[in-house]
Amino acid sequence: MRRFSKSFTQQEPLSEASIEAAVAVMRTGRLHRYNLVEGEQGEVALLEQEFAGSLGVSYALACASGGYALQLALRACGLAPGDPVLCNAFTLSPVPGSIHAAGGEAVLVDILDDTTVDPDDLAAAAEETGAKFFMLSHMRGHIGDMDAIAAVCDAHGITLIEDCAHTMGASYAGRPSGTFGKVGCFSTQTYKHINSGEGGLLATGDPEIMRRAVIMSGSYMLYDRHLAAPGADSFQETRFVAPNMSGRMDNLRAAVLRPQLAELESRQARWNALYRRIEAGLDAHPLVDTIPRNVDEDFVGSSIQFRLPSLEQDQIARFITGCEARGIPLKWYGKPQPEDYTSRYDSWRYLPATRPLPNADRILEQLCDLRLPLTFTEQECDDIVQLMDSAMEEAV
Numbered sequence: 001m002r003r004f005s006k007s008f009t010q011q012e013p014l015s016e017a018s019i020e021a022a023v024a025v026m027r028t029g030r031l032h033r034y035n036l037v038e039g040e041q042g043e044v045a046l047l048e049q050e051f052a053g054s055l056g057v058s059y060a061l062a063c064a065s066g067g068y069a070l071q072l073a074l075r076a077c078g079l080a081p082g083d084p085v086l087c088n089a090f091t092l093s094p095v096p097g098s099i100h101a102a103g104g105e106a107v108l109v110d111i112l113d114d115t116t117v118d119p120d121d122l123a124a125a126a127e128e129t130g131a132k133f134f135m136l137s138h139m140r141g142h143i144g145d146m147d148a149i150a151a152v153c154d155a156h157g158i159t160l161i162e163d164c165a166h167t168m169g170a171s172y173a174g175r176p177s178g179t180f181g182k183v184g185c186f187s188t189q190t191y192k193h194i195n196s197g198e199g200g201l202l203a204t205g206d207p208e209i210m211r212r213a214v215i216m217s218g219s220y221m222l223y224d225r226h227l228a229a230p231g232a233d234s235f236q237e238t239r240f241v242a243p244n245m246s247g248r249m250d251n252l253r254a255a256v257l258r259p260q261l262a263e264l265e266s267r268q269a270r271w272n273a274l275y276r277r278i279e280a281g282l283d284a285h286p287l288v289d290t291i292p293r294n295v296d297e298d299f300v301g302s303s304i305q306f307r308l309p310s311l312e313q314d315q316i317a318r319f320i321t322g323c324e325a326r327g328i329p330l331k332w333y334g335k336p337q338p339e340d341y342t343s344r345y346d347s348w349r350y351l352p353a354t355r356p357l358p359n360a361d362r363i364l365e366q367l368c369d370l371r372l373p374l375t376f377t378e379q380e381c382d383d384i385v386q387l388m389d390s391a392m393e394e395a396v
């Protein structure tokens, strides 16, 4: 049997610019973000300034991971222990995990056929629970109807926090993802859109949320060394009331990220070329439904999702096995036992009893996912589609 031989988890190597910047930091020995010499701004502070500029927001904070940014956002927005926090039923485990870590209780909200959150069920869940926070995951890069979502949040006095782990570089109706809510949270982990191994970024236009986030992230009294934060003299109150929950980013990671941030737009174009090629191939197959893209959505196609709505579970299982045999490791969210990463809410049994989520149950049973690393070419995308077609022929 013919097999696709490249790895779906192999990212590109770091560019020479990133490598040189990292080596330069190592030569100084000053890896800690606040370990600066006279006149030095530091890689982390510069990254924050550049990232805030790229989104057009006033403030940005770099931290230890995307999940940490989510926790920090909730705490900085004033979450109290036991508060309900709305969250999409289809997301990745660090999202409900961050709500749990911050002391909140996740309340899952149902999704639409296109996998984005259902604004009507969002309103229903807000009414049922009185929740005042919504952590919205733009899961797998799909941005839902932001006008409808924002309207529900406004009507219920809900603070919106965006999880942009899959939408760094994306926008909706011309507005960058991460600027619709009070806080936008991003990940710079290896499998996201810029790569520092681990890392997170938080963006906000709210000065008090930013002051709390800075102190909570572990700034000690060194908040004056930030370039994308409110003025140091405005911290007089906050510095005594916000606890230090150590989760800083270091200069080494920031150094490798800065050149990548500048490359984000060209990466998006390359990702979307791969995405559109696979999408066209899959759309030609009568049993495969790709997820329609809203015209307002300017996405980053670093992975692709599709549904198999007319197949039985055993047929999907055979298709997945056939793809695996051909070197194509599809993620199938309907698989009864969770493998590699978990995105099904029944894998998170620490959650309080969940609301009925009939659409999420139905959609996840038929939903498949494929990573698209930039190490692939468009020809290889055609090859992947052909191999998937032959696996499908065998399975049904």
Ligand SMILES: *Cc1c(COP(=O)(O)O)cnc(C)c1O
Pocket (backbone or CB within 6 Å): 065, 066, 067, 068, 091, 092, 094, 095, 137, 139, 140, 163, 165, 166, 186, 187, 188, 189, 198, 199, 200
């Ligand atoms: C990766 C991811 C996160 C968390 O990011 P980390 O940097 O790994 O903590 C949050 N949400 C989603 C949807 C993700 O895919």
